[in-house]
Amino acid sequence: MTSKVMSGVLCVGAVCSSVWAGLAFADAAGDAVGKRVAADLRARYLDTRMYCTQLSAPGFTCNGITFRATIPSTAYKFWEPSPTSMASGGWSYSYLRSDSKFRRLVRDEDNGNIIYPPLLTPPDKIPARVLCAFPEDAGSFTRPEQQGCGPSTKQTADSRICHEQGILTAEQWLAKHRQDGLSNVNQCGFNVRDSANEKATQSFEAFIQAMTLDSDTFVQQNELRLATWDGTQPKKQPVQALFYLSGGLKDAQFDQKDYLNSTGDCLPIIQMTLPQTRAEDASFVYVPSDQQCSITPAIEYIQSAVWIERFDPGSGQNEWSLSVIPTQYGKNATPEQTNFVMAELQKKFGDDARWKNNDGGGMRRQLVCHYVIARDKTPWNLEPRRKDTTEQVAEANGCNPPF
DSSP: OOEEEETTEEEETTEEEEEETTEEOOOHHHHHHHHHHHHHHHHHHHOOOSBSSSTTSBGGGTSSEEEEEOOOOSSSOTTSOOHHHHHHTEEEEEEEBTTBOOSOOGGGOOEEEEEOOGGGOOTTSOOOOEEEEESSOOOGGGOOSGGGTSOOTTOSSOOSOGGGGTOOSHHHHHHHHHHTTTOTTTOOOEEOOGGGTHHHHHHHHHHHHHHHHOGGGGGSOOEEEEEOOOTTOGGGSOEEEEEEOTTOHHHHHHHHHHHHHHHSOOOOEEEEEOOSSTTSOOEEEEOGGGOSSOOOOOOOSEEEEEEEEEEETTTTEEEEEEEEEEOHHHHTOOGGGHHHHHHHHHHHHTTSHHHHTTOSSHHHHHHHHHHHHOTTOSSEEEOTTSOOOOHHHHHHTTTOOOO
């Protein structure tokens, strides 16, 4: 495919877009990508699952909107943790979904960036690591220990991480928060690190429920502490999109140009609206005229998949099978990436009744089995009605464990 510029118009094949000051403005293909991102954000906002592919994967690993408000500057890049954050080892984001709403951002900022949920991070990027979750702004700059999850130097009461105080539920958190006069620096954060496994999911659920129980959480953003990343390699970091609230478009466009000039990739700018009452919902809209470049599509593990019906001698009847064609990234996935592939499959096909109403864990077992003994087979056929067995049984049956 060739490209050329004619009278300020860049043409790539049959698709053309305007060029101005070295930037190619959004074209039809890029707009299609941007609209899919907005649809993805809306779906994640409405997805209120407390865990994802398994009990040790809290909801934030596959749903909700994890984002950070930023202030554009020529002195630093929006994706770079500050020296103070690097010294701490953690920096602050917020988490928004339909059961954890708030109406404003820190300092009433009006733009920033949205990152991929860890399990939905593209294979060419490094997943974010979420450390702890505070139902309200925690003043984490006063918390030098545990990457910003530990006690505050401004505390007037115990502000250690919740489980160290024996606080495991939303009710316990709220009782302590009220006892401490609703102080932000006296609140405790819930431990949601990977190492906590199923307890991380319990902590995440308590974090969400605390926001429901405490009406004060609606008037200010919550706070997630994330491990800092290498700001010198932006292409590897899990930034999915830029966003703006009312009045923040120019700043978002500054960041879009900055990222494009640094990486060659174009992030979509999303118009986001926060709810102003608990009855309202946030909105996420892709506006083509907001863009200054053609949006770069994300790399995926799954090229395509389709539901087919075929006769199975084991059950003696026709069975629904998800016939999956992985990308090369999908075929080459490591054992540590299995949950990423599963999360992408669930995102794209998990709401289908053929999967949702029949899967008891067998889909994941079949996927794992394909990686062990049938990685190079195409397609991979996964039947939701098959039982979740041991890996040995799955392999002995050629990745087709009994129904």
